[in-house]
Amino acid sequence: MLQNLETLARDAKSWPFEQARNLLAHVLKKRLSDADRNAARLLIDAGKTGEALATFEALRRPVIFETGYGPSGLPHMGTFGEVARTTMVRNAFRALTGDHWATRLIAFSDDMDGLRKVPDGIPNPEMLAEDLHKPLKVVRDPFGTHDSFGAHNNARLRAFLDGFGFEYEFLSSTEQYRSGRFDTTLLTLLERFDAVQAIMLPTLGPERRETYSPFLPVSPVTGQVLQVPTLERNVSKGTIVFDDPAGGRTELPVTGGHVKLQWKPDWAMRWTALDVDYEMSGKDLIESVRESGKICRALGGVPPEGFNFELFLDIEGKKISKSKGNGLTMDEWLRYGTPESLSWYMFQSPKSAKSLHFNVIPRAIDDYLAFIEAYRTQEPAKRIDNAVWSIHAGDPPAHTSPVSFALLLNLVGVANASSKAQLWAYFARYLPDATPDSEPLLDQLMERALNYYEDFVKPTKSYRLPDAREKAALLDLADRLKALPGDTTDGEMIQGEVYAVGKAHEFEPLRGWFAALYEVLLGAAQGPRFGSFAAIYGLTQTIALIEDGAEGRLTQA
Known part of the structure; x- marks a missing residue:
């Protein structure tokens, strides 16, 4: 049965399996010589991944997936989309390799980045304004629930990912820098400073080139992350010298969390230090991926495999921004739609721009239900390309909801219902044995239909006269x-x-x-x-x- 799944995965046409096959080729090339790679590939294609791992020691290290999050704003749908889609590729990779190969998914938060501006829609904005340019893990929490703004946003992200049941490891940029995990790669970058500058400076404007440094020192005086030139480098001591506006000429080690990197060098440094094998990103970051890949190679690393997905748009067709808050939040989606419907929406056409607004939720719910129904009667080769295979890691539920979300919305309106109890009363004759316990998804959809109808359908309802x-x-x-x-x-x-x-x-x-x-x-x-x-x-x-x-x-x- 396992070998059959591997065979199906090799022939599957959906994008997660295309990405998994690309990743497999990348990892084999990254870790093995030409001769060993060919031998390992023959074993894997024969459904003998375990034997390949036993034979070639270089393959025994886990395959590392990474997703990034910038906690300068509240977690938004694009952040979740990266984790959901990356998990789909991870599941496809497991199927392709018979689940013999260990994998890890790192959800990385760049919480050592300086707060550059006050996000819209945040309480106590004056507090954030006072803490501008300080690391996000130092900026005070305007919500008053955590010891920093970065910690608050990290917690929001983790709570949602945990609620979804994602397998992941959360890494904080601040903790990684301060713990010394990045020290070796940071010292390598210090040594190869000129090579990194040669990659970055041509991408910048004339004025920016004059002051650009990949190192952003944290001021010992103000605690701010400084955008200042590096005046001197001492490779043997592992330090840089810069002019601190609050403290004059200052020397700091590049290790131990005393500096962080500009984001493109930082991305490349993470790929190198964490040995990342796969990371996807938005279409707007194609150039950044290219430049970070060059820096990664300059540091002695191998850039990860990945692909660029299209961006989500708001109802006006504008790019969604976490600082503007012009898109759906994860909490808002879950007020009106199920978690599975959100995953379904993330699966569909990742290379096509899609609106991410309240009006897409009802269709996403019912399309998900339709795909579950189709899965039941499909042959194995069709099942593995069905979105619900990727959403549920090959084990979609056998039973969903007996009725559509569209029907529930209309039932709420016609019956003037305001509670699930009223809706369940209508089902007493139609499904006499059904209860919230026996039909949990139907019960969830009732609650969401009540919310969606009240907020979006009722205000726009308009009856007309018949001819x-x-x-x-x-x-x-x-x-x-x-x-x-x-x-x-x-x-x-x-x-x-x-x-x-x-x-x-x-x-x-x-x-x-x-x-x-x-x-x-x-x-x-x-x-x-x-x-x-x-x-x-x-x-x-x-x-x-x-x-x-x-x-x-x-x-x-």
């Missing part, structure tokens, strides 16, 4: 439903009558008839499968709704 043909069709439908057994919960039977009415009244195409149902009865441009909706809402109530809509009473409510 003459639509009114006649609605009254015909009401009469036909009255002829059905009053206690029926057969959605297909009801749906058959809906179709029959549409054809009898010559709606061509039929979607015009369904549009009329949604706009006249539900006050929306789109809606759920009407038969299923009526079965849950109840035949008597549905007939009354249809008659009210036909007579224009809904527009007066």
Whole structure:
């Protein structure tokens, strides 16, 4: 069975498996000679990854994945997206190698970076203004919950990632610099200062070139991260000399957390010091990846494999910024959508720009549910390319929700429901054995539907009057439903009558008839499968709704 999974992974077409195969080739090239690489590849392709690892000692080190987070603002969806997508590649790599190869995912926070500006929408902004240019792990927490702004944002990120069940190791830039973990690579950069400058200076403007240094000393006087030139370097002592505006000419070691690096050299230093094998990034960082890769090589490292994903856009088509707060936060998504729907959204077309706004959530939920349904009947070669395989690491749930989110939204509106108890009452006949315990996802979707309807659907709901043909069709439908057994919960039977009415009244195409149902009865441009909706809402109530809509009473409510 395991070998079969490896075979499926080698042939899978979805992007996580493409990335996993690229990563495998990268790691083999990075760690082995040509001859050994060919021998190892033959074993891995034969489903004998364990034997390859036993044979070649260089392959026994874990494969390191990294994601980065800049905690100058609250965690946003792009941050989560990097971890989710990287985890998908990690899962694909495990399938490709039979899960023999140890992997690690490092979630790295650049919390030693200086706070450059006060983010929008933050309490106590005057406090942050007083702490500008200090390391984020030193800046006071305006929320009053942690010992620093960086610690607060790190905690927000970790709480969400933990809630999602991600496997990861959190590393703080401050702790890594201060612990000495980066010291060896920092001393190498000091020694190869001129080579790094030769890479960076051509990418800068004339004025910036005059003052640029890869080293950012932390002032012993003010505690600020200083953007100042390096005046002298003492490689044998491991120090730099600079002019501190608050303390004059100062000498500091580059080790032990006394300095940090500019972000491109810092990125390259991390790749080298942590031996990172894979890191993805946004399309806006393509040039930065290239320059950091050059610096990584100058430091004696090998840049990681990775790819560039497109950016998320707000409802106006503008790039989402964590400092502006113009996109959805993770907490906001989870108020209206499930965690699985968010992962589904992250899986889809990572190289295409996508809107990240409240209006994408209902479709994401129902698309996820549809993919789960499809997975049940797919052959193995199709299953492994189904998004839910990557979302659930090859083990998607066998059961999800018996109804769509769109249906629940309309049920909330028509029933004027304000609690899950009211919604569950409608399901008493349709699903008599269902309870919140037996249908936990349905219960979660009810809560989110109530929230979404109240905040977004209700304020924009607009019923219209039917025209003459639509009114006649609605009254015909009401009469036909009255002829059905009053206690029926057969959605297909009801749906058959809906179709029959549409054809009898010559709606061509039929979607015009369904549009009329949604706009006249539900006050929306789109809606759920009407038969299923009526079965849950109840035949008597549905007939009354249809008659009210036909007579224009809904527009007066």
